[in-house]
Amino acid sequence: MKHLRFYFDPISPYAALAFERLPEALAGCSYSVEYRPILFAALLHAVGQKGPAEIEHKRQWTFRQIAWSAHKLGIPMQVPAQHPFNPLPLLRLAWASAPAGGTPNRLTVEKIFRHVWRAQGADAASPERLAALAQELNPPRDPASEEIKENLRDASEQALKLGVFGVPTIEVDGKLFWGLDALEMVAAYLRGDPWFEQGDWEAAARARPGVVRRAMH
Known part of the structure; x- marks a missing residue:
């Protein structure tokens, strides 16, 4: 049995669709999954990149593609009232719902994703809705604690x-x-x-030195 780690942020519609699609896509395979909530904005900051929703034409394409993908896969999806939004409360709630030293289970992650992407376009960051979700999940640890913030940072x-x-x-x-x-x-x-064992995986990623882009003046 293989062990998978699924890194996600509920702000991502692609992560939401991949989460829903995962069991069907991997049907018949022997595996376990560890769900690891992380802050997508931290990844973007580290590599010096804007998020898809911060580039207008890319935002338009992203949500058209997402709507098409959801339609094609038969997965109900509605974009929340505001996007992007601050996902920190949801990420911390996910970690708080896990036992100390563990990660959130699939049911918890499902409820968080559906809070965002299956709520008829409601505001994912609404304090009232977040409070209702926290009450439903009833996390054993405090989402606002330094312990949970450290879990997410780590x-x-x-x-x-x-x-x-x-x-x-x-x-x-x-x-x-x-x-x-x-x-x-x-x-x-x-x-x-066998493609993964005969060197193709490594060969495909081999660096090919090329032109270095420079800033235009």
């Missing part, structure tokens, strides 16, 4: 050290698979596709 920093640059990312055996469309690759790896 998880985000560890993800960066592994090379995680976006969400969703699935890590298995030290290999990183990024994005909704990587689920097929994960399934192939779990089923023992």
